[in-house]
Amino acid sequence: xxxxxxxxxxxxxxxxxxxxxxxxxxxxxxxxxxxxxxxxxxxxxxxxxxxxxxxxxxxxxxxxxxxxxxxxxxxxxxxxxxxxxxxxxxxxxxxxxxxxxxxxxxxxxxxxxxxxxxxxxxxxxxxxxxxxxxxxxxxxxxxxxxxxxxxxxxxxxxxxxxxxxxxxxxxxxxxxxxxxxxxxxxxxxxxxxxxxxxxxxxxxxxxxxxxxxxxxxxxxxxxxxxxxxxxxxxxxxxxxxxxxxxxxxxxxxxxxxxxxxxxxxxxxxxxxxxxxxxxxxxxxxxxxxxxxxxxxxxxxxxxx
Amino acid sequence: xxxxxxxxxxxxxxxxxxxxxxxxxxxxxxxxxxxxxxxxxxxxxxxxxxxxxxxxxxxxxxxxxxxxxxxxxxxxxxxxxxxxxxxxxxxxxxxxxxxxxxxxxxxxxxxxxxxxxxxxxxxxxxxxxxxxxxxxxxxxxxxxxxxxxxxxxxxxxxxxxxxxxxxxxxxxxxxxxxxxxxxxxxxxxxxxxxxxxxxxxxxxxxxxxxxxxxxxxxxxxxxxxxxxxxxxxxxxxxxxxxxxxxxxxxxxxxxxxxxxxxxxxxxxxxxxxxxxxxxxxxxxxxxxxxxxxxxxxxxxxxxxxxxxxxxxxxxxxxxxxxxxxxxxxxxxxxxxxxxxx
Numbered sequence: 001x002x003x004x005x006x007x008x009x010x011x012x013x014x015x016x017x018x019x020x021x022x023x024x025x026x027x028x029x030x031x032x033x034x035x036x037x038x039x040x041x042x043x044x045x046x047x048x049x050x051x052x053x054x055x056x057x058x059x060x061x062x063x064x065x066x067x068x069x070x071x072x073x074x075x076x077x078x079x080x081x082x083x084x085x086x087x088x089x090x091x092x093x094x095x096x097x098x099x100x101x102x103x104x105x106x107x108x109x110x111x112x113x114x115x116x117x118x119x120x121x122x123x124x125x126x127x128x129x130x131x132x133x134x135x136x137x138x139x140x141x142x143x144x145x146x147x148x149x150x151x152x153x154x155x156x157x158x159x160x161x162x163x164x165x166x167x168x169x170x171x172x173x174x175x176x177x178x179x180x181x182x183x184x185x186x187x188x189x190x191x192x193x194x195x196x197x198x199x200x201x202x203x204x205x206x207x208x209x210x211x212x213x214x215x216x217x218x219x220x221x222x223x224x225x226x227x228x229x230x231x232x233x234x235x236x237x238x239x240x241x242x243x244x245x246x247x248x249x250x251x252x253x254x255x256x257x258x259x260x261x262x263x264x265x266x267x268x269x270x271x272x273x274x275x276x277x278x279x280x281x282x283x284x285x286x287x288x289x290x291x292x293x294x295x296x297x298x299x300x301x302x303x304x
Numbered sequence: 305x306x307x308x309x310x311x312x313x314x315x316x317x318x319x320x321x322x323x324x325x326x327x328x329x330x331x332x333x334x335x336x337x338x339x340x341x342x343x344x345x346x347x348x349x350x351x352x353x354x355x356x357x358x359x360x361x362x363x364x365x366x367x368x369x370x371x372x373x374x375x376x377x378x379x380x381x382x383x384x385x386x387x388x389x390x391x392x393x394x395x396x397x398x399x400x401x402x403x404x405x406x407x408x409x410x411x412x413x414x415x416x417x418x419x420x421x422x423x424x425x426x427x428x429x430x431x432x433x434x435x436x437x438x439x440x441x442x443x444x445x446x447x448x449x450x451x452x453x454x455x456x457x458x459x460x461x462x463x464x465x466x467x468x469x470x471x472x473x474x475x476x477x478x479x480x481x482x483x484x485x486x487x488x489x490x491x492x493x494x495x496x497x498x499x500x501x502x503x504x505x506x507x508x509x510x511x512x513x514x515x516x517x518x519x520x521x522x523x524x525x526x527x528x529x530x531x532x533x534x535x536x537x538x539x540x541x542x543x544x545x546x547x548x549x550x551x552x553x554x555x556x557x558x559x560x561x562x563x564x565x566x567x568x569x570x571x572x573x574x575x576x577x578x579x580x581x582x583x584x585x586x587x588x589x590x591x592x593x594x595x596x597x598x599x600x601x602x603x604x605x606x607x608x609x610x611x612x613x614x615x616x617x618x619x620x621x622x623x624x625x626x627x628x629x630x631x632x633x634x635x636x637x638x639x640x641x642x643x644x645x
Contacts, residue, residue: 043616049565051616076618078636085640249481253629254621261479261623 021072022147036098038124043096055121071117074255110136115187269300306330307638309414313559326359335359348398436586437573444608446568454627479626488627504552508578517543526634532556
């Protein structure tokens with residue numbers, strides 16, 4: 001039941017913009033807050049009536065403060081949109097007690113796989129593991145600058161971090177993950193699915209973030225078949241966003257690769273598929289793409 | 305939460321006669337009355353004296369008199385008279401701009417200068433259209449009604465006995481932008497007319513046994529206007545472009561006025577191009593629409609409760625929802641623009 005969502009009353013005392021459309025919040029209380037195990041999350045009740053879950057960043061060190069980080073997502077009911085536009089310093093927000101089963105297991109050899117905003121629960125878990133004197137490797141996968149690069153650089157365990165920027169180096173090769181210990185992973189469903197297929201069940205611990213298809217990536221061009229116009233899609237925009245900004249009336253609905261509304265025929269060029277709508281065979285045929293999240297490589301010609 | 309610098313339908317013209325009418329719009333309590341010339345006045349529903357709602361009082365000439373201690377407020381929101389008091393320096397209440405058009409009273413709740421050019425054009429202000437309508441008070445977010453009207457796929461499930469038909473599910477919708485309007489359209493060719501349209505064809509003297517081309521063109525303009533071009537024409541006559549005598553063509557007009565974040569007033573109606581001046585046809589359509597929209601009302605109020613019960617869930621946006629998605633985007637853009645100032 002949702003009965004615990006009003007257990008805590010927290011005040012926003014700090015709001016910091018981070019790279020990649022992420023905002024980090026310090027939520028504090030005048031009375032000591034319950035301790036939590038690294039990996040836990042809290043539910044926030046937003047002013048719009050919505051309830052959304054966010055992982056707590058770091059460990060339970062400061063008894064008066066929780067930290068969360070929120071990435072701006074396409075609106076369905078507008079949770080992250082409201083947080084980004086309206087949750088400002090000084091505001092009060094209702095929250096649940098920390099909860100969740102994502103936590104360290106007892107093991108000698110550990111690997112963390114943090115993708116995008118999925119880094120949030122893993123930072124504290126690595127802190128805990130480091131404090132107990134155990135070795136580990138921490139993979140931090142992002143597209144471009146990471147929201148938590150600044151924080152990780154200052155960690156005493158910074159030498160355990162393997163940074164991977166897929167803008168510069170392409171998709172991360174999961175076969176790099178060697179060893180026999182536990183893997184703790186958090187990130188988009190596509191990554192967790194791939195890990196689940198590769199890693200034996202008893203060794204993999206995952207926290208799924210819903211609706212977080214990665215839409216940004218390398219810059220590319222779209223040539224419109226109808227009039228030959230060429231639209232540049234910069235790194236931080238999806239193909240759909242770039243088209244809309246150019247005043248082109250492209251159809252869309254979910255903006256997260258599940259509804260198929262924006263699927264368009266591709267007449268030429270190579271596609272980096274990111275959607276959950278097209279089948280594997282359809283994706284392999286390289287002749288259509290979901291504009292809201294998939295990207296082209298170099299230049300693609302689209303039937304618009 | 306709501307765009308305020310816009311015209312909203314607050315009431316039908318016949319709702320405001322001799323006594324004041326209290327109505328909340330965009331979370332702002334307002335009161336409507338007519339001055340001695342019959343002009344509509346809209347004020348904040350608050351007496352500057354002791355805070356009682358002015359709507360508890362009565363109209364006195366051009367003024368609205370509070371029913372508690374007799375303070376009178378004029379059409380400009382300024383205290384105008386109170387027995388034995390010097391009212392000149394009393395604090396005022398907000399007075400809102402109003403416009404009466406086509407049987408509706410429009411109000412501009414925002415602080416920007418009202419733009420008269422933005423009052424929605426009503427087809428039945430022209431002689432070649434006839435109009436009938438009604439209204440509901442619905443306990444649901446007004447955006448749920450926008451979603452509902454911008455995705456007529458639901459007709460097949462909610463209105464199966466009147467305007468639903470299987471071809472609705474089979475024919476894909478297309479959503480596009482047309483200037484300030486978001487347009488979602490569906491065209492069905494060579495289908496049997498559903499019961500509502502058979503009746504209309506009969507009224508218009510068309511053979512109801514013929515197959516028809518049917519169209520639904522939903523147009524949304526932020527924040528709260530939806531005009532839906534609907535109709536049927538015997539197949540081969542050009543569908544929506546068929547000559548007037550060869551088609552039955554209506555415009556379902558919808559104004560969704562937010563009362564609070566979880567309730568709204570829904571002003572519905574239909575302008576039609578057949579049986580002009582025939583009051584019986586108007587009443588028959590009104591009864592039909594009343595029945596159809598009552599079905600929507602029930603779904604929306606239960607959807608609202610369900611959404612409140614599952615605040616942690618997200619909504620799924622499918623291709624059929626593209627119209628609603630675009631409409632909500634326009635709304636959000638208006639709200640954001642007002643916040644930026």
